[in-house]
Amino acid sequence: MKKLLFTLVLLLSVGLLAACGSSSEGENAEGEKKEINFGATAGPYSDMVTKAIKPILEEKGYTVTVTEFSDYIQPNMALSTGDIDANLFQHLVYLESFAKEHQLELSEVVSVPTAPMGIYSNTFASLDEVADGSSIAIPNDPTNAARAFLILQDAGLITLDPDVSSLTVSEKNVLENVKNLKFEPIEAAQLPRAVESVDLAAVPGNFALAAEMNLLDALQLENMPDQYRNRVAVKTADLDAQFVKDIKEAVESAEFEETIDAEFEGFGKPEWMTNR
Structure with missing residues (x-):
């Protein structure tokens, strides 16, 4: 009986550990998401994620992967299906038009400095x-x-x-x-x-x-009218998630603006950044 009891306890322990491991993939002990797959079009905006946003999120304990896209369709489709968690490539006019046309629930998080025409x-x-x-x-x-x-x-x-x-x-x-x-x-x-x-x-x-x-x-x-400045976008259902709040906080940080000034000369800053 003692051997049988010991075996049952051991099996339960292993099962619990396995369950914890599977449920916490990409999350911390509190169940908060700690892995972010950030999509962006290849070029200045994938550079902006890599150089100006990713390091700040990593300081907050996130693991950030940057996925590059070569068109303006797949970043939103990948976001809607959960293949990526956030994207940066589009202005508000395009985001709202695309979401309406394809019946997607996507929302802006924060506007970023944008290369002007x-x-x-x-x-x-x-x-x-x-x-x-x-x-x-x-x-x-x-x-x-x-x-x-x-x-x-x-x-x-x-x-x-x-x-x-x-x-x-x-x-x-x-x-x-x-x-x-x-x-x-x-x-x-x-x-x-x-x-x-x-x-x-x-x-x-x-x-x-x-x-x-x-x-x-x-x-x-x-x-540039502010509607034409590029935005970080996420699924509307994720707007209140902690990782989204941390993305917004990263973009609004002084560290982010310092990188923009050093690495992205000529980019027009959004109103929230110039007015603070």
């Missing part, structure tokens, strides 16, 4: 030199095209209809074209190459950096 030229050294009738390549998708028109308005080259939302303005909403610019819509990814063939090109920051362009070489950088 800029007007680049190999023809002119400044916008003051822009000649009448010059050609300008702009993104052919409505969201980024609207951003290009806003930069041109800020530069005093065009005037837009004030009754139209800044998120949806297009060429048809140009009331005044001071230099009679000729707009040439092309794929956003091709805009860095277009700098060689047109007088001006409105290049989104992520594509400029991918082409190894210097953001500060732009004749004008956009005064």
Whole structure:
């Protein structure tokens, strides 16, 4: 009987240890998640996670894996299925549109410094030199095209209809074209190459950096509306999770901003960062 009792106790102990091991995978003793798989598009935003966010989370005791994506679809699909825990690559307009279209429950956590769109030229050294009738390549998708028109308005080259939302303005909403610019819509990814063939090109920051362009070489950088700054996103169901709160705290830390200032020159900071 003693041997039988000892064997039962031993089996129960082993079973309990095995159960604890399986239930705590990626979690600490209190059941809190301590492993984070962070998705980001390859380039500046995966760099931002790796250099500016991951070290702070590791100081908090997390193990952080960075998964890189090459398109703007898979990061949200992977987030919705739980293959990753958070992502960083998109602005609010895209996040809300994508989530609605694909019926996903995704939410923003915090906005981050974002590479701004800029007007680049190999023809002119400044916008003051822009000649009448010059050609300008702009993104052919409505969201980024609207951003290009806003930069041109800020530069005093065009005037837009004030009754139209800044998120949806297009060429048809140009009331005044001071230099009679000729707009040439092309794929956003091709805009860095277009700098060689047109007088001006409105290049989104992520594509400029991918082409190894210097953001500060732009004749004008956009005064980016906060809706267009990239966000950390998670599943809506995880918004109140401790790991999400710790991601937000990491991004809002002084250490994060110090890394941005040192490693991400030219990135436009969100309002919460500039106003604190």
